[in-house]
Amino acid sequence: MRADHRRLRHDRRRARPGRRFTAPAPNRLWFCDITQHRAKDGWVYCAAVIDAFSRRIVGWSISDRITAEIVVDALEMARWRRRPEPGTVVHADRGAQYTSWLFGHRLRQAGLLGSMGRVASSGDNALIESFWSTMQRELLDRTNWDSRTQLASAMLEWIEAFYNPTRRHTALGNLSPADYETLHTPAATAA
Template sequence: MIFPLVHDLAADGLPVAVTCRVLGVSRSGYYEWLERPASNRSRADAALTQTIVEVHASSRATYGAPRVHAELRLGLGIACGRKRIARLMKAAGLVGVCHRRKRSGTKPLPAPHEDLVRRRFTAEEPNRLWVSDITEHPTTEGKVYCAAVVDVFSRMVVGWSIADHIRSELVVDALEMACWRRRPQPGTIVHADRGSQYTSWIFGHRLRTAGLLGSMGRVASSVDNGLMESFWSTMQRELLDRRSWSTRAELGTAMFEWIEAFYNPRRRHSGIGYLKHFFGPVWYMAWLLLPIELISHFVRPFTLALRLKGNMAGDHTVLSVFTSMAPWIVPVPVYFLGLLVCFLQAFIFVMLTMVYISMAKDSDHH
């Protein structure tokens, strides 16, 4: 219909009579259209658009039409078509982030493990297949490197490590976190590329001691580790490439917050039907899930408080002992050590509190 165009031109200051004459429509028809009440469809679209704006904002302006549609359908129980969502998002000027940055790396060493995955990134249950890789991103101070381990079944980042170096310790630390978090059974496959960090002796030794099976794709084939490439692409477009970073600490904190406060607990994933992280049904343990969740939510504040109390009490005890031994000399460095401990504990307490609050705000668990 051409009347909305007449209305827009009139809002810009053009006379209605001139606009109608140029466009070949009658003024009476325009004024009749202007006074006509909005249709039920228009009102429904306006209400749905407002909800879409809220969902898009809660996704940190990263969701496109498919994930917004999934959030409306699965998270809010609103039945609507994906094409309608795309139309309303286009009208509202809302878009998801979709830029993918090309990455390059050094030529990897020969693989000590054969390819056990062969591009089949599926698993029947959690902790049967993990994939891992490293990414880097520049800051004003220099590059920041991040290694991650992703569980193929749930799409959860089960282990990660952030540092200012790209030595083998980076990937070993990420694997250590994954093993500590998930306690995998012997035989779990850890798939990676042929980077020197993953072909190193220390990484292979850690795999063997944990009873894990190494797996590596072909040389210079990103498709052989496609799931991790997809994860890094998501991080690049939803976090890293959206702004410039001044310091390594700033970028490292942002990576930590994005993984633990958004990607792991909240983000919807197309690979598992736009659900959030899915750990799979364990029917014989289902009756324990509710009390475990309730206990974990209530215990977290007490564990944080107990940790702070223990550190404070330990600091005072050490200070009292050294003061009794040498009242004027020894306590001086102990005072500075206690001050450092206070700062570190305050930082850890604030970071953990941020993560817990962010996870508690997300009431829709899958």
């Protein structure tokens, strides 16, 4: 029993990314978080999963309620799209949705390693916080949203039609997340 406990502590320490926001390949390190924005008829919540390798949003979910299901839906989309190997580190803050039994259970079922930031330290999740800041500046603050439906559609379109395929990043050599992955993955170099 003691050996299992020590191994678990070691695995958790190894899983913590600290403030390293890069990965040597896709699907090794993911960051998760939730943001919210107001429309005239109420709040819209968006949960996302970002891959540290390419800064690509690999999973997301949008809802008018902030529950554990929204973060699980984003994780499930990421798993479905990317099919990560067991051992992928999934880092989140200590929000109630990420500390929920449901989220932890899904991580364990998939063989993913959960990681949590320190209490009151947004710096541990800076990669996805930067994504939210970009979305805020480039999309959300530019319009007064009439409805949650309009806002949710705009978020979805911004992620899938602009951010992932088109938006350039200086950290990626001025490539978009999709272009960076195409250029820097083994399948791309073998072709």
